[in-house]
Amino acid sequence: NAGVTQTPKFQVLKTGQSMTLQCAQDMNHEYMSWYRQDPGMGLRLIHYSVGAGITDQGEVPNGYNVSRSTTEDFPLRLLSAAPSQTSVYFCASSYSARDYGYEQYFGPGTRLTVT
Amino acid sequence: AQTVTQSQPEMSVQEAETVTLSCTYDTSESNYYLFWYKQPPSRQMILVIRQEAYKQQNATENRFSVNFQKAAKSFSLKISDSQLGDTAMYFCAFKGRGGNKLVFGAGTILRVKS
Numbered sequence: 048n049a050g051v052t053q054t055p056k057f058q059v060l061k062t063g064q065s066m067t068l069q070c071a072q073d074m075n076h077e078y079m080s081w082y083r084q085d086p087g088m089g090l091r092l093i094h095y096s097v098g099a100g101i102t103d104q105g106e107v108p109n110g111y112n113v114s115r116s117t118t119e120d121f122p123l124r125l126l127s128a129a130p131s132q133t134s135v136y137f138c139a140s141s142y143s144a145r146d147y148g149y150e151q152y153f154g155p156g157t158r159l160t161v162t
Numbered sequence: 163a164q165t166v167t168q169s170q171p172e173m174s175v176q177e178a179e180t181v182t183l184s185c186t187y188d189t190s191e192s193n194y195y196l197f198w199y200k201q202p203p204s205r206q207m208i209l210v211i212r213q214e215a216y217k218q219q220n221a222t223e224n225r226f227s228v229n230f231q232k233a234a235k236s237f238s239l240k241i242s243d244s245q246l247g248d249t250a251m252y253f254c255a256f257k258g259r260g261g262n263k264l265v266f267g268a269g270t271i272l273r274v275k276s
Contacts, residue, residue, distance in 0.1 A: 078262045080262070080263070082264075087171075087268055089168075089253055089266035089267050089268045090264070090266040092263055092264070095261065095262075095263060105263065135205065137207065139207075141262050148195075148212055149195055149262050150209050150212065151264065155204075156205045
């Protein structure tokens with residue numbers, strides 16, 4: 048199993064540009080989510096999905112879109128990049144059932160810089 | 163809304179010694195899960211240990227153990243026989259009702275010195 052993969056690992060954008068961060072998992076997990084990590088703030092939830100076709104907002108959704116057309120993929124779209132979106136982005140996935148202890152598996156992260 | 167507080171931004175410990183990282187949380191729920199995640203310099207997030215709130219017994223995983231005080235809403239992580247490879251950022255996280263959403267603390271940087 049490759050686990051959770053994210054591309055790209057690093058990205059530099061200019062203000063106003065758009066881009067998509069890719070996330071894929073091969074563990075057949077129902078639940079997938081996106082977090083951003085900023086110094087002194089831990090990880091904050093952007094968007095999440097409980098299954099294909101179902102998404103919802105997390106704590107900091109503004110400026111981001113998601114979709115979940117398959118179980119495996121959960122891309123994050125930045126519509127018009129702003130310097131405030133400079134951050135490290137993590138995708139995570141997990142089984143929904145309690146039997147699995149709710150452990151979330153994280154991708155390696157994408158470091159995004161918006162100039 | 164739930165909140166998670168880690169009051170120690172940085173800590174250091176000598177190799178082979180024991181260190182305790184603090185975490186407190188705020189919730190009105192009675193059943194929930196608590197986690198400690200480790201983030202080494204590689205940036206990869208790794209689950210260290212988890213605790214179910216309805217279980218009275220403190221979780222242990224090899225050199226890692228927790229002191230879970232439900233009434234005090236406290237969830238500290240004890241690392242025994244610290245090793246250089248334990249150097250990392252440690253995050254405390256909370257999962258309540260309503261899906262697998264995690265609420266994270268700000269993190270504690272732990273440096274193990276030789």
